[in-house]
Amino acid sequence: MKSDFRFSKKYLSLLYSRVSKILPFLVMATLALPLTAYTPEEVTSVNNIKSKNLDGKFVNNTETNVFSVKKLMSMVSNYISEKSPESVPQSDIPIQRISPSQILDANNNTMWRLGHSTILLKLRNKLWLSDPVFSDRASPSQFVGPKRFHENPISIDQLPNIAGVFFSHDHYDHLDKAAVLELNKKVEHFYTPLKLGDLLIQWGIPENKITQLDWWETVSIGEVTLTCTPAQHFSGRGLFDSDKRLWASWVIETPALKLFFSGDSGYFKGFKEIGDRFGPFDVTFMETGAYNKSWDDIHMMPNQSIQAHLDLNGKWIYPIHNGTFDLSLHAWFDPFEKVTNLSKQFNVKLLTPMIGTPINLLKPNSDNLWWKTFKDQ
Ligand SMILES: [Zn+2]
Numbered sequence: 001m002k003s004d005f006r007f008s009k010k011y012l013s014l015l016y017s018r019v020s021k022i023l024p025f026l027v028m029a030t031l032a033l034p035l036t037a038y039t040p041e042e043v044t045s046v047n048n049i050k051s052k053n054l055d056g057k058f059v060n061n062t063e064t065n066v067f068s069v070k071k072l073m074s075m076v077s078n079y080i081s082e083k084s085p086e087s088v089p090q091s092d093i094p095i096q097r098i099s100p101s102q103i104l105d106a107n108n109n110t111m112w113r114l115g116h117s118t119i120l121l122k123l124r125n126k127l128w129l130s131d132p133v134f135s136d137r138a139s140p141s142q143f144v145g146p147k148r149f150h151e152n153p154i155s156i157d158q159l160p161n162i163a164g165v166f167f168s169h170d171h172y173d174h175l176d177k178a179a180v181l182e183l184n185k186k187v188e189h190f191y192t193p194l195k196l197g198d199l200l201i202q203w204g205i206p207e208n209k210i211t212q213l214d215w216w217e218t219v220s221i222g223e224v225t226l227t228c229t230p231a232q233h234f235s236g237r238g239l240f241d242s243d244k245r246l247w248a249s250w251v252i253e254t255p256a257l258k259l260f261f262s263g264d265s266g267y268f269k270g271f272k273e274i275g276d277r278f279g280p281f282d283v284t285f286m287e288t289g290a291y292n293k294s295w296d297d298i299h300m301m302p303n304q305s306i307q308a309h310l311d312l313n314g315k316w317i318y319p320i321h322n323g324t325f326d327l328s329l330h331a332w333f334d335p336f337e338k339v340t341n342l343s344k345q346f347n348v349k350l351l352t353p354m355i356g357t358p359i360n361l362l363k364p365n366s367d368n369l370w371w372k373t374f375k376d377q
């Protein structure tokens with residue numbers, strides 16, 4: 001009996017470790033299940049001025065794969081068999097801390113990556129923030145789900161006042177309710193894709209502090225112009241709100257700079273159109289992480305991130321959506337390694353500074369290979 005008990009305890013702990021490893025993936029896959037596909041007759045060009053909304057659900061302008069149960073099962077089996085043992089670093093990755101005075105004293109056109117897709121920009125003497133995620137886990141729960149690989153380089157409390165926060169979509173690794181509520185007191189205004197702002201209002205953010213934009217809509221705030229541009233992705237935070245809020249990328253322009261922020265996206269022809277309309281870009285902040293061949297229609301593979309940067313007519317690429325959360329099967333450092341090799345192959349100027357490093361967007365420094373020494377320690 002005793003050995004049976006030991007066996008079942010061992011079995012349970014093995015089962016728990018397997019399930020806890022695939023849980024974030026299952027959450028993502030479940031959210032993706034109801035993804036609506038365009039039938040070929042309904043496919044419209046991305047030249048279409050607005051996003052499409054069918055029966056309350058937004059849809060991509062290009063066809064995306066429908067997730068079948070069979071496909072889901074094969075993805076789960078890949079997840080268990082292909083998961084890299086190095087998908088999470090052994091210890092917290094190194095970062096550079098940021099002080100409030102460093103931000104206040106910095107020149108205009110400086111940026112700091114705070115982690116994942118959270119970017120702080122200093123433009124025209126004001127601060128702008130993308131997809132602010134400061135919580136420990138990118139998950140509906142702070143007990144389970146992907147846990148961050150590093151501390152925040154600066155806390156919300158220490159951040160100076162922010163002129164505007166813009167969001168790409170409502171997934172937990174981009175829209176952090178606790179962060180939004182804490183930021184509210186020091187943020188002048190929130191900019192969201194359509195319907196995402198309704199969720200902020202539900203959370204208690206005053207309606208007059210929110211501007212919701214459709215694809216290709218532009219808003220100017222002094223000398224800073226934000227344009228909500230298309231992305232090929234999906235949305236949802238639970239089982240009953242899939243695709244109800246729009247997903248987007250953003251173009252950020254000032255008289256001195258043009259920047260592109262990808263949000264999350266599969267590779268699609270929209271990048272070329274955004275490049276034709278707004279390019280060339282000084283820096284593209286390009287999703288390069290959480291990729292896998294099984295879902296490359298909603299997250300780009302590294303070579304597609306480089307191709308999207310070229311389509312956009314970007315000068316420097318700054319890969320984001322990596323180094324903070326484990327959301328796929330690849331090693332945590334794989335995005336940095338792959339994009340470094342690809343940037344050499346395609347002669348693309350690459351920025352891979354340590355998180356928290358200030359970057360002069362008018363004269364960026366070249367790449368930095370910080371992860372190589374850390375991972376080999
Ligand atoms: Zn997403």
Ligand SMILES: [Zn+2]
Pocket residue numbers: 171173174264290321
């Ligand atoms: Zn994401």
